[in-house]
Amino acid sequence: MYLLELGGEDDAFAAREARSAATGVRRIGPGIALANAIDPVRVRGLAYTHRASDLLGRTDATLDSARALLEAASIDREGTVAVRATDVHGSTGVSTERAERELGQLLVDRGFSVDLEEPDHLLRVVFSDGTIERDPDDGVLEPLDGGDEPVDERRSVCALGWLAAESVRDFGTRAPTEKPFFQPGSMDPLLARAVTNIAGARSGATILDPMCGTGGVLVEAGLVGADVIGTDAQSKMVRGARENLTHYLDRDESAPIGVDRGTWHVGRGDATRLPLADDVVDGVVFDAPYGRQSKIETHRLEDLVSGALSEARRVAPRAVVIADRSWASAAREAGWGIEAAFERRVHRSLTRYVLVLSA
Ligand SMILES: C[S@@+](CC[C@H](N)C(=O)[O-])C[C@H]1O[C@@H](n2cnc3c(N)ncnc32)[C@H](O)[C@@H]1O
Structure with missing residues (x-):
């Protein structure tokens, strides 16, 4: 599964575009969507998706939850790492610097060395909190609680993933x-x-x-x-x-x-x-x-x-x-x-x- 970082003001529109590069796209929080599979070359050509990352897991939007998730995750990667965190629209108030430092330390504790300039693997950490508006036309909002009908709801999400593809911002x-x-x-x-x-x-x-x-x-x-x-x-x-x-x-x-x-x-x-x-x-x-x-x-x-x-x-x-x-x-x-x-x-x-x- 993949984590998509959406850009622009309109997540429903961004998610609709992302469907040209990914399957099973569904929004899970403001600025964030999940996808079942991606085409990395097509992701490079997207306008309103910035990055696609191989999902490590998702939890609620606190640093403690993110730490617990990373501690429990199995990591089948070798080489150097770096952590980059973002707080979508400043919505969670989580300190991204602290998140990068603490989650980076967890990776060091697990035997990885950090290379901030050219890491072999970049861990994206996305915090987001807010209401996702139900948009009857986008058809890509993840239903809540297994129900059929998606509804407007506040979502507090932290998603972690290894960067897989980035769109070209030229x-x-x-x-x-x-x-x-x-x-x-x-x-x-x-x-x-x-x-x-x-x-x-x-x-x-x-x-x-x-x-x-x-x-x-x-x-x-x-x-x-x-x-x-x-x-x-x-x-x-x-x-x-x-x-x-x-x-x-x-x-x-x-x-x-x-x-x-x-x-x-x-x-x-x-x-x-x-x-x-x-x-x-x-x-x-x-x-x-x-x-x-x-x-x-x-x-x-x-x-x-x-x-x-x-x-x-x-x-x-x-x-x-x-x-x-x-x-x-x-x-x-x-x-x-x-x-x-x-x-x-x-x-x-x-x-x-x-x-x-x-x-
Ligand atoms: C809104 S502009 C398109 C702008 C374009 N997307 C761009 O990025 O430059 C609409 C265009 O339709 C053209 N146009 C008007 N009537 C037309 C017709 N009957 N057949 C073809 N083009 C027509 C105009 O000359 C104009 O260039």
Whole structure:
């Protein structure tokens, strides 16, 4: 079993993304989830999971409990060790320095030597206390007391695990304003990575963004190994997306995630009349224009989104749609089932709705 350390503000969304890299994901406390198995390369490409560790055990969020757990645990490892502790959102008040020192001493007592710089094995200790909100759509909240229905409940958790995989935190180098081609309204690379992972981006998969804008979604999908296709109604965007994709995907140096970057094709096109045969892509992701965005070429916004949803359904079995409103009924009318829905507050006047759709 594995311990996942979630990042960001929205654990349900983070857990949904983690399912692209792990099986049996269920949240057990704020910022923490468990998984049955992980794919370490895919964990490297996650946006909202920081680490996956081989679970040693879990208990309640006190240092005494953590000590008791480590004392009793069987450890089939050899080599040097280090302990790193974290207190999620400062919720437990446990001193992480003291936890690192005392748990490190327990390992020394059991014959291990400590190497803080380059340990052979790093023990992650995660303390967390707080309420996990029941989210009817995420489907990944661990039921309490063996019951069928998960409920909102306060959880006090300490989980210990040996670090197995970490996500690559290089998103800052792809902030919209860092890109060779920038336009206002470009998607943040963390969100773009998460939605492409949810849509199924990985080596061997093909991901389409039919309204690709600056190519933010395509760059993130290509970096986790997917082959990507983009269209946009504006030639300016097509040129700009090509510039960005050349910059981030056509590189000689080895890829940080450990998979080859995907191939890409971008052309001018109308999302409501895609120049693609039926069922040729694995997942569609698009960021619908917002009500106040002016460049909606030739279509009313409603017709554009409905037409794009129908075309997405024709070419792919899954889609993720990001917008400033829900569009759930338009998605159902286009033949999609709603697998999950998330609301992500960007700032006071902008909430992004993320719909996860499947055929
Ligand atoms: C919100 S932006 C996409 C932003 C993009 N995700 C990014 O990171 O840059 C929406 C895009 O839809 C494009 N668009 C509008 N109508 C379209 C249509 N009928 N077909 C294809 N693209 C269209 C616009 O030109 C714009 O680039």
